[in-house]
Amino acid sequence: MTAVLDAPMTAPAPAGLPRETALALYRAMVLGRAFDTTATTFTRQGRLAVYPSSRGQEACQVAPVLALRPTDWVFPTYRESVALLTRGIAPVEVLTLFRGDRHCGYDPRAHRAAPQCTPLATQCLHAAGLADAARTAGDDLVALAFVGDGATSEGDFHEAVNYAAVRRAPVVFLVQNNQYAISVPLAKQTAARTLADKAAGYGAAGVRVDGNDAPAVHRAVAEAAERARAGGGPTLVEAVTYRMEAHTNADDDTRYRPREEIASWARKDPVARLERLLLADGTLDEAAAAAVADEADGLSRTLRRDFETPPTCDPAEMFRHVYRHPPHRLRAQAAALAGELAGAGDGERADGEQTDGEQEEGS
Amino acid sequence: MTAVLDAPMTAPAPAGLPRETALALYRAMVLGRAFDTTATTFTRQGRLAVYPSSRGQEACQVAPVLALRPTDWVFPTYRESVALLTRGIAPVEVLTLFRGDRHCGYDPRAHRAAPQCTPLATQCLHAAGLADAARTAGDDLVALAFVGDGATSEGDFHEAVNYAAVRRAPVVFLVQNNQYAISVPLAKQTAARTLADKAAGYGAAGVRVDGNDAPAVHRAVAEAAERARAGGGPTLVEAVTYRMEAHTNADDDTRYRPREEIASWARKDPVARLERLLLADGTLDEAAAAAVADEADGLSRTLRRDFETPPTCDPAEMFRHVYRHPPHRLRAQAAALAGELAGAGDGERADGEQTDGEQEEGS
């Protein structure tokens, strides 16, 4: 176990949590687990090309989203399927990107959720900019950027936290420290004691929380969001968790981590843990748990059914949104492809556009 | 005065310093001041297009270089003229870049000094890589990267300190916090209490030193270098100082800082301060000081004389070192320019290279 893992949490679990918040966390995590399991099944069936599972990270996926207001913005990475689901985005829309259908399956404005971001750490700057614009507008929204432990090594992470701190932009940087960046363990990513220690270098608040403890994550993010809203600037929240599956279904994690390590984290499963807690303190009873389980089954069923419908992607769409008004060259290319698809291919350009060579016979 | 300036120094001035080190610092600073003054005069005379003065930063320029071994490497920015002079590079070679003659006026290998670096913070990575290579070779050299306060906001700074810390590369990052990045004051650059506070986020050592106190800077860098050499990894040294002149001669600093601020820092002049100290404790006497002043006059005279010789730049050189073996296209371009310079320009390509159009008459 690394030094980082052994370092103490600075945001301990809250003593109590409103009953409805606790139940909302539980419900969303169970639904998230069902979604994640179904998506992973799709990859095995070849119905989904790639899927980055967040199994084991449900507390980090769900609690931050529930700690925000609907007017706040969320900036996810490819890993945040369950967070987006929790944000209210339809399961099939969450998976559109990984299905290969479209780059973004949902309306980012409607959900105040940016498109799933692949270039690592870049989204941190988008969050900082949006939050800063809102701040100067007197709009009290908060932007939450999800980012991985590995991505904290990227320059953009640094530039984003620094920018947000200097301008007191209302941002929460939620680092899911799931111990790995694909195959690279945290010890090769940083020599810092904790990732939360980075905050001081920016004059930002920094907290470290048990990322498998949903109420603790919820409270840490809620506090960070309120601080940001009140003009207190950004917070870097390090949530210590673990990626139970391989990086994606295309990855082979047997190459780089022992099975025992995974097994030891399985015992800290955040869903089971919250369930035990809520059953023990009476917030949840068997009947309520069964109802949530039923809802989760329903979600999986619906998702499977939605996946029966083949993707509707239209090749012509690739030309449609490059510019607001497609320039001549793109209109010509779109027409050429349309002709190709219509089976023209008779040696003329499908749009009747002709090269000079065709307009005339020799020079 | 910013909070950062008020924060305490973590590397206080040493009680004592070997007499010869003290005198070496004094001599190099006086020479550096003379050099800097002469260069600034050249800009007024139009004999130097641009010069970034380090007046007021002589302790930061001189002490780090003298704290290193000749086998160590130095990675300067455009600001480090006096550091390079102290490294033993001829004054006119230091100014070659600013004279517009060549991109690098000295032999970097001979002096173990990288070319003056303009793209901010990029040199920090070069230093980290060189140091890491040396470490794996069992070569006990240290790399010292100079970097400005403004440049600490760049992603490359972050990536470099992080890399060096993870791999325990023997690097000293010497941040000259001269309070400004061109016109932008430190308060707009960071919300951190001090720049040295950034070190913890990387698991690197961090020290903050009075950058106008040459013995203090010398000790801080010497300690950092020894720690690095012993396998202790990188140190981030924040040297708090002040840029007495405008950013360069092309800059107008009356637009962004009050004259009183400059005046208040003039009282902390690092050269006068060291002189007072050494005169007071008897390390230096008036005769020795006069001898150094004479040497400085000599340096200025030599530099002025060297500047009488016009630069020797040869246009053909631009083709010579792009690749080890210039490809055909570059040889053709070099020949064309040679022809142009020889006044050929008769409508034929100077190298006899012909376009197809010339080889034949029509199709």
Added chain:
Amino acid sequence: MTAGTVSAAPRGAAVTLAGALNSALRDALRADDDVVVFGEDVAVLGGVFRVTDGLAREFGDDRCFDTPLAESAIVGTAIGMAMYGRRPVIEMQFDAFAYPAFEQLVSHVAKFRARTRGALPLPLTVRIPYGGGIGGVEHHSDSSEVYYMATPGLTVVAPATVADAYSMLRRSIESDDPVIFLEPKRLYWQKESVGLPVDTGPLGWAAVRRSGTDATLIAHGPAVPVALQAAEAAAADGLSLEVVDLRTLAPFDEETVCASVRRTGRAVVVHEAHGFAGPGAEVAATVTERCFYHLEAPVLRVTGYDVPYPPPLVERHYLPGVARILDAVGRLEWPARRTAAA
């Protein structure tokens, strides 16, 4: 508006290109509360070229501000601001200092509209002073236009006149697409008598700056005045050269350029950027493809050499000048091997 028509600028007081840009920014800030201007040294200092002079004073810190020194942050936060509804106008201090922001520009700025199928367009303008000829030390003189031209989703504009500088900056800021706005450093202090505000028409059109019949010079940015000088010199020699100013590099106005080349039958592309895989490669390839049977000779290119930009004291040998242009014109297969005076 027909291809190549650019409304003439009304005559007015003499104004520099940098001054016109400053006016355009001021007028844009006045016209639209969503316009924000930021970057390194743009507020208190007014920019190292003074293009943003006085804006922070007039519009306050929320509309014009200095950022931390981080180009990827400037572009990346501008994306977030545009998502919020702002129209950011950001400055990269010099050409080569936009490279740290390359990932944000290529992977995000260029692709956001497409990625979100129009839901999140990015109306943002990236001002980049580019090119050499100002005696700048290394990294201060790059002609980086082709990097942006080669990136679908970006609109790349490169004004060469004072009127265009004003008008095209206003049009860029008003555009709902991200625009890379390339400012010819070398021409910042060039003066013209122009009445501001001026509107020279939509982005995307080239302009015939001088009519001619024997050959077409195709240029943009700082190469335009050089091409005009070359045409002047050639005229003295009895050769009539047409000069087309591309103005917008992407999308590229094929109509105006090809119409000219079809008329003259000969063309030379002139620019300061490197030749190999430079902007002129696309121009030459397209013109040839579309005008092949009108061409008397291959389209030639007169460009910067394929070397890193050289030190100031030799840069004049790097920059394509009148002699080099006329030399190329002379190689355009004239019937009696007639050559222009070199």
Added chain:
Amino acid sequence: MTAGTVSAAPRGAAVTLAGALNSALRDALRADDDVVVFGEDVAVLGGVFRVTDGLAREFGDDRCFDTPLAESAIVGTAIGMAMYGRRPVIEMQFDAFAYPAFEQLVSHVAKFRARTRGALPLPLTVRIPYGGGIGGVEHHSDSSEVYYMATPGLTVVAPATVADAYSMLRRSIESDDPVIFLEPKRLYWQKESVGLPVDTGPLGWAAVRRSGTDATLIAHGPAVPVALQAAEAAAADGLSLEVVDLRTLAPFDEETVCASVRRTGRAVVVHEAHGFAGPGAEVAATVTERCFYHLEAPVLRVTGYDVPYPPPLVERHYLPGVARILDAVGRLEWPARRTAAA
């Protein structure tokens, strides 16, 4: 060695292109103690494409190691290592993930030798898996070659065969200049029977992959097999197409390409990258400039469209295929308007 001559690879066991690259790295590490291999996930995992598989185990942590996740750091530290005397071979995990390192590549890697007048050459190899056709989500399929081609000081190579993959990687690592080594992802698992080690000659030469007399297809990387298929299909139709594989994009082997085009009189450039200001623009412009009076028709380009790389399910419509190539060939002004089968 004469233009276009590439020694034939000796026959041997079937090996994939990825496997050949792996062998090249292993052999280079064995041959020269200064060679070091690093990047993201290259050591313990062996690279996401397994190109570095087993190297860390064989050569230890000092010769092959995983870096923190930071591409500018990977390139920037490689520069420092090369200054120290190493020959770093670094991996950018995917095309688009090299963009964060753009400043280090353009402002330093390309310029160090020139800046120091030969005192600090940088013998470093930047491996970049590029291109699409593998069903990758956004940012995993960029054809970024033109960004590097447009940067003097860089050598840009793009092998298309298993033998070239091995040989050109060895040659790149041995080069005293920085090489951008573009690996065609789409062909990683393509097998050929090649005896390794193999040497296909120095960098900088193109190769005629198929002889023909009617027109020349000029391709590189993943477009080479497609061009060969198109030539095969055209042959069935009685049309004889020559296929030139560029192999090295910068410097570009004008001799081999122009010799072919002069012979056939017609040419189509084929690549997967965007057309506008893409690699083919330079090829078309140079070929036209040098072969103008041999051309029966303008040089055409068959390329990816000028749009951000589309989602996997429609990428087959983006990628230039046989039909699109034959369609272009058909437009090459054949005497009797003879067209190739589409």
